[in-house]
Amino acid sequence: MITTICLNPCFDKTVTVDAMTVGGLHRVRTMRTDPGGKGANVANVLSRLGAPVRCLGLAGEQGAKAYEDLLEKAGVPQGFLHVCGEVRTNLKIVSLDGSEVTEINEPGPMIPEKRLNDLLKVVRENCGGDDFLVLTGSLPPGCADDTYARLVRALNVPAVVDASGKSLRASLAARPFLVKPNKAELCEAVGRKLEDLGAVERAARELMDAGAQHVLVSLGAEGALLVTPDKVWHADGLKVKVSSTVGAGDAMTAGFVAGFVETGDFVEAFRRGVAAGTASVMTDGTQLIRLEDYEALLGRVTIREV
Numbered sequence: 001m002i003t004t005i006c007l008n009p010c011f012d013k014t015v016t017v018d019a020m021t022v023g024g025l026h027r028v029r030t031m032r033t034d035p036g037g038k039g040a041n042v043a044n045v046l047s048r049l050g051a052p053v054r055c056l057g058l059a060g061e062q063g064a065k066a067y068e069d070l071l072e073k074a075g076v077p078q079g080f081l082h083v084c085g086e087v088r089t090n091l092k093i094v095s096l097d098g099s100e101v102t103e104i105n106e107p108g109p110m111i112p113e114k115r116l117n118d119l120l121k122v123v124r125e126n127c128g129g130d131d132f133l134v135l136t137g138s139l140p141p142g143c144a145d146d147t148y149a150r151l152v153r154a155l156n157v158p159a160v161v162d163a164s165g166k167s168l169r170a171s172l173a174a175r176p177f178l179v180k181p182n183k184a185e186l187c188e189a190v191g192r193k194l195e196d197l198g199a200v201e202r203a204a205r206e207l208m209d210a211g212a213q214h215v216l217v218s219l220g221a222e223g224a225l226l227v228t229p230d231k232v233w234h235a236d237g238l239k240v241k242v243s244s245t246v247g248a249g250d251a252m253t254a255g256f257v258a259g260f261v262e263t264g265d266f267v268e269a270f271r272r273g274v275a276a277g278t279a280s281v282m283t284d285g286t287q288l289i290r291l292e293d294y295e296a297l298l299g300r301v302t303i304r305e306v
Ligand SMILES: Nc1ncnc2c1ncn2[C@@H]1O[C@H](COP(=O)(O)OP(=O)(O)OP(=O)(O)O)[C@@H](O)[C@H]1O
Pocket: 181, 182, 183, 217, 218, 219, 220, 221, 222, 223, 224, 237, 238, 239, 240, 242, 245, 246, 247, 248, 249, 250, 251, 252, 273, 274, 276, 277, 278, 281
C-alpha cells in the first residue's frame, strides 16, 4: 500500500471565458471541478497506474464531504480528518482558445497543532506496514516547517518528499528515502545557480549529505537526473506535444513510486517516473495522465549512467 498525504486539498475549479480582461465582466462558457492538491494528484495517478494507494490528510469541514466524494469517484480511497474552515478552491480561468490561464489560489484553512498531532497518530496507527509514504505540496497555514520531517519520522517506511524551500530543507534531517526537487527548487535549496548536469549532481549530493537517501531532480523538458549514493542516471527529455506542464512533477513522483514498489529497481522506477511525467504534459491542465500515452512513452525513455 502507498499512502499519500494531502494537508491542503483543494477543489480545482476550471472555467473557460471568451477572453480574460482585468476589471471586466466574464460569462463562464464551460466549467468543471476536480479534486486537487498535490497529495491527491499523486494518489490519483498512482491509482490510474494500478498501484494500491490511499490518500490521507486534513480537510476543511465545509466542503470535505464533496471533496472526498470526488476523490472516491476518481478511484482514490481516502481518509481525511476535518478542521474548522472550508476546503479551498483554486480557480483557473482559461481563455476559450486555451492560450491564457489566470490562476487564483486560496490559502486554505489554518491547521491547529492538535489536529496535526491527530493526523500523525492516524498515520502511525495505520501506515506502519505500508510500502511508501508520499509527502507532497506546500504546507497549509499553521503548519511548522518541520511538518514533513515529523511525518517521515512517524514511521519506519520509505518516504518521498516533494516540497520546496524551508519544508524541503527541514525534511532532510529525517532521512527521507527520496526527495524530488525540480531545478528551481534545487537551486533554492543550495542557494546558487546550477549551470550544467555536473552542478545539478553536486547540489543533489549536498541534499544527500544533509540526509536525503536518494535525489530525483526533474528538469522539465530537459528530462531528469537520479542520484544515488554510488550511481547517477540521466534521462533525456522526450519530445512530445505539450498541452500543460502543470502537475508533471506529481505524475513523475507517482510513476517512480509505483515502479519502485513493483520492481525494487531504481532504473525501472526512473523510467516509469519519466514516462508518467511526460504523459502528464500531453494532457490539458484539468487532466492527469492517459494510460495509453504513458504506456507508449515507456519504450521511448532512454536512461544512461552518467
Ligand atoms: N516540456 C516538457 N517536455 C517533455 N517532458 C517534460 C516537460 N515538462 C516536464 N516533463 C517531464 O516531466 C518531469 C517532471 O516535470 P517538471 O520538472 O516540470 O516537474 P515540476 O516542476 O515538479 O512540476 P509540478 O510541481 O508542476 O508538478 C520531467 O522530469 C520530464 O521528464
